[in-house]
Amino acid sequence: MGRILSRAGDQSRRDEHTLSDKDFRYICKFVYDATGIVLDERKREMVYRRLMRRTRETRLPSFKEYLNFLNSNPEESPKFINAITTNLTSFFRENHHFEFLKSTVLPELLAQSQQRRLRIWSAGCSTGEEPYSIAITLKEAMGNRLNSWDAKILATDLDSDVVATGKAGIYKAERIDGLDTKMIKRWFKKNPQNGRVKTATELGELITFKQLNLLEPWPMKGPFDIIFCRNVVIYFDKPTQQSLFQHYYDMLKPGGYLIIGHSEGLGEMQEKFTAMGKTIFQKIDPLSGSLSNDS
Numbered sequence: 061m062g063r064i065l066s067r068a069g070d071q072s073r074r075d076e077h078t079l080s081d082k083d084f085r086y087i088c089k090f091v092y093d094a095t096g097i098v099l100d101e102r103k104r105e106m107v108y109r110r111l112m113r114r115t116r117e118t119r120l121p122s123f124k125e126y127l128n129f130l131n132s133n134p135e136e137s138p139k140f141i142n143a144i145t146t147n148l149t150s151f152f153r154e155n156h157h158f159e160f161l162k163s164t165v166l167p168e169l170l171a172q173s174q175q176r177r178l179r180i181w182s183a184g185c186s187t188g189e190e191p192y193s194i195a196i197t198l199k200e201a202m203g204n205r206l207n208s209w210d211a212k213i214l215a216t217d218l219d220s221d222v223v224a225t226g227k228a229g230i231y232k233a234e235r236i237d238g239l240d241t242k243m244i245k246r247w248f249k250k251n252p253q254n255g256r257v258k259t260a261t262e263l264g265e266l267i268t269f270k271q272l273n274l275l276e277p278w279p280m281k282g283p284f285d286i287i288f289c290r291n292v293v294i295y296f297d298k299p300t301q302q303s304l305f306q307h308y309y310d311m312l313k314p315g316g317y318l319i320i321g322h323s324e325g326l327g328e329m330q331e332k333f334t335a336m337g338k339t340i341f342q343k344i345d346p347l348s349g350s351l352s353n354d355s
């Protein structure tokens with residue numbers, strides 16, 4: 061009898077955590093409207109797992125009740141979105157971008173800029189490894205010269221949890237496995253008690269972390285010398301990608317650089333940029349139709 065009851069219990073628990081087509085469609089629309097992220101059948105398993113996590117965290121008994129809760133509590137919406145975003149990243153991911161920064165962009169700026177102003181944006185920065193990699197590259201390439209520059213890195217992401225991690229600059233020690241030992245010694249402080257590392261304060265001083273949904277109005281004016289938006293637009297549909305690239309174009313200085321992820325492309329917006337290497341694009345000066353050096 062007990063076994064039969066427990067089997068019945070298992071079945072009802074399964075029903076409570078069955079993701080119906082209707083609920084899946086509701087979630088896809090909810091996420092698309094809020095973030096531009098396109099979810100489809102291929103993402104169903106992932107949505108299931110992340111919905112399960114949030115349902116458990118809120119201690120609600122079923123998906124149905126969780127989705128009612130989401131629908132009627134605006135403060136749950138960012139938490140659900142945080143659970144849905146994919147935040148995969150690492151220090152010096154796609155290292156050729158940082159090599160390009162060091163070998164081409166920074167020497168160019170050092171030689172040409174009268175204003176000694178440098179603005180870099182890491183858009184969709186996840187937990188901060190990307191902006192810290194940019195900061196390390198700037199510090200190592202420019203050395204003391206950086207002190208006489210007004211240099212700032214803006215790091216933004218939709219997900220407030222990852223922005224908080226970036227701001228704290230504290231990571232599991234294995235996140236820096238594989239980095240050069242000299243680099244580790246110079247820019248990270250190990251805490252043997254908790255197996256974590258903390259980024260050097262002077263790196264954090266270069267970076268401003270902010271929560272920002274790329275699909276909502278942007279508070280900053282720019283212009284930027286370089287925008288990194290890597291492995292973000294891959295989650296968006298083509299019209300959203302194109303309007304975002306247009307927006308980046310408007311925010312870049314003539315001659316500024318847009319850097320995207322390894323499996324992304326600019327589509328029709330490519331004609332407003334010159335390809336400078338794998339997934340690196342330079343804005344064509346709209347006035348002269350050529351690349352401008354300094355503005």
Ligand SMILES: C[S@@+](CC[C@H](N)C(=O)[O-])C[C@H]1O[C@@H](n2cnc3c(N)ncnc32)[C@H](O)[C@@H]1O
Pocket residue numbers: 094095096097145146147148149150153183184185186187190216217218219222272273274275289290291292295321
């Ligand atoms: C896969 S991570 C990429 C991190 C880093 N740029 C890299 O390449 O290593 C994608 C990031 O884009 C963010 N994202 C997704 N949609 C966004 C939106 N509408 N506005 C801002 N950030 C968004 C996610 O929260 C996530 O942290």
